[in-house]
Amino acid sequence: MTASAQLSRVRNTTHATPSPAVEAKKFSFWYGQKQALHEIDLAVPDKAITALIGPSGCGKSTFLRSINRMNEMIPDVRHSGDMLIHGDDIYDGSTDVVELRTRVGMVFQRSNPFPKSIYDNVAYGPRINSNPPRRELDKTVEESLRSAALWDEVKDRLHSSALGLSGGQQQRLCIARALANEPKVLLLDEPASALDPAATQRIEELLFELKSRLSIIIVTHNLQQAGRSSDYTAFFYLGRLVEHGTTDIMFTSPREERTEAYITGRFG
Amino acid sequence: MAGLACDEGIEKMSRRSRHVRSKVMLGLTYAAAAMATLPLLFILVHLLREGAQYIRPGFFTQMPKPIGEPGGGMANAIVGTLMLISIASLIGLPVGIGAGLYLAERRGAPLATAVRFLSDVLNGLPSIVMGIFAWEFLVKPVGHFSALAGGIALGAMMIPLVTRTTEEMITLVPVSLHEAALALGYSRWRTSLTIVLRTALPGIVTGALVAIARIAGETAPLLFTALGNQFWSTSLREPVAALPLQIFTYAITPYDTAHGQAWAGALVLIVVVLTISMLARFATRSRFRAGTD
Numbered sequence: 001m002t003a004s005a006q007l008s009r010v011r012n013t014t015h016a017t018p019s020p021a022v023e024a025k026k027f028s029f030w031y032g033q034k035q036a037l038h039e040i041d042l043a044v045p046d047k048a049i050t051a052l053i054g055p056s057g058c059g060k061s062t063f064l065r066s067i068n069r070m071n072e073m074i075p076d077v078r079h080s081g082d083m084l085i086h087g088d089d090i091y092d093g094s095t096d097v098v099e100l101r102t103r104v105g106m107v108f109q110r111s112n113p114f115p116k117s118i119y120d121n122v123a124y125g126p127r128i129n130s131n132p133p134r135r136e137l138d139k140t141v142e143e144s145l146r147s148a149a150l151w152d153e154v155k156d157r158l159h160s161s162a163l164g165l166s167g168g169q170q171q172r173l174c175i176a177r178a179l180a181n182e183p184k185v186l187l188l189d190e191p192a193s194a195l196d197p198a199a200t201q202r203i204e205e206l207l208f209e210l211k212s213r214l215s216i217i218i219v220t221h222n223l224q225q226a227g228r229s230s231d232y233t234a235f236f237y238l239g240r241l242v243e244h245g246t247t248d249i250m251f252t253s254p255r256e257e258r259t260e261a262y263i264t265g266r267f268g
Numbered sequence: 269m270a271g272l273a274c275d276e277g278i279e280k281m282s283r284r285s286r287h288v289r290s291k292v293m294l295g296l297t298y299a300a301a302a303m304a305t306l307p308l309l310f311i312l313v314h315l316l317r318e319g320a321q322y323i324r325p326g327f328f329t330q331m332p333k334p335i336g337e338p339g340g341g342m343a344n345a346i347v348g349t350l351m352l353i354s355i356a357s358l359i360g361l362p363v364g365i366g367a368g369l370y371l372a373e374r375r376g377a378p379l380a381t382a383v384r385f386l387s388d389v390l391n392g393l394p395s396i397v398m399g400i401f402a403w404e405f406l407v408k409p410v411g412h413f414s415a416l417a418g419g420i421a422l423g424a425m426m427i428p429l430v431t432r433t434t435e436e437m438i439t440l441v442p443v444s445l446h447e448a449a450l451a452l453g454y455s456r457w458r459t460s461l462t463i464v465l466r467t468a469l470p471g472i473v474t475g476a477l478v479a480i481a482r483i484a485g486e487t488a489p490l491l492f493t494a495l496g497n498q499f500w501s502t503s504l505r506e507p508v509a510a511l512p513l514q515i516f517t518y519a520i521t522p523y524d525t526a527h528g529q530a531w532a533g534a535l536v537l538i539v540v541v542l543t544i545s546m547l548a549r550f551a552t553r554s555r556f557r558a559g560t561d
Contacts, residue, residue, distance in 0.1 A: 068451060070447065070450065070451060073447070073450070075376065098453050098454070098455050099453065100453075101450065101451055101452065101453040102452070102453035105451070105452075106447075106451040108444055108447060108448065108451075110444055112442070112444035112445055112447070112448045113448075114445060114448065114449075114463060114467075115445075115467055124449070124452055125452040125453060128452075128453065128454055128458065129453050174448070177448075177452065178451070178452070181452060181453060
């Protein structure tokens, strides 16, 4: 069997879940002439962690950034197929992209706190989206920082610069900032790739705590991390979804040869 | 064995020569850096020597004496220059910052490329040409010289300076900050205003000050517009005195006392420009410095 035939035979081993948080239906994406995603069919379960893995340039980040339409910032891009979030087609003309991004939070590879105070960083989203009274805002900020396991470390210096935090703390601040909008889905693009093992572990523990409340999709290059922390794993290769299933199965007995080769470190 | 020793010798020599070359190049850059600041130091020292003795409290409060008579001050020229700078800033800063924001946010668009090119051309436009145009359209139709015409001419000169520095400063704001704001549900214009402009603000302010400093000393565009005035005037529709014009007027007279006033005026002008820069730098020193990331 040729490699391409093998690739096109996408297997989907997802367990039937009543209503997936995010669902891609024949979703393709182009940067200019270059097709980055080929008819992705993927249902991401709610209240679980799904890891997207695959070698560089396989389209996993493109897929992630299609879920909150961040790719639209790049000129000359187009897509086909559907992307549903809790049943709503987000590429439907009636979807307000600004509102969409309050429902779908995102954390980036490199922590990117604003050059403002810790408090203002977390309050940034709620201020624009609902502009609550001060007391309520204080509460939201505290809850978000607690959810991001950062409260105890920063509660005495909420009004000092966020740039004074360590790398791991900054990344948790970015998670808190995203949580303050109370999103239904949280997207993380290699959130721990610039962190040391201890900080990475904290982020992973944090995600484990958070999954009872929302759906988490994490792009990672770190297979051990995917194996440790995710419930489901999707393997992308050359812009196609090769295989998708529970992490246990994906890491122990994948159906596709290519998945096994990648996971065991024979390529990628 | 002999060959090896020889190789070692060559290596040692080349290492020493590289070391020497490094020292020489370093020395040259130091010299260049010193040369870059030398003109300013020289001018300051010279101005202090020639002009400082004429600077008395009266210089700032009195009107100019008739040419040839000693004493008197430049109160009207100082006020006039402040007026002209204000008018120019009211025009040049909003337009320039807005255009710079546009250029930075729409980098590749054909219109942006055209605007960037034209703005560079405008930047290179000799200031005397700007003066003639301002005269043609702002002085000739109304029949008299005015502070307003001078301010507008200076404002037009500020626009390309502010546009390009704003664009450069905004381009330095990391894309990641931009993305972070968008991902939190901020619309594009709000992201631009609250995150991008705010982060770039110290740089933009510095750019604006450089532009102000540039136009504060401009003489040519004022010759046909603000004209200069030996009397007190704060009317926008009247000719107004300005420090550079006053310096020019005094400097071309044959009187030593007038030359002294010109040196003093030049000293005041340069001190005003330096003070504005330093004050604003201090004022915009952010509590939350953007990181290098």
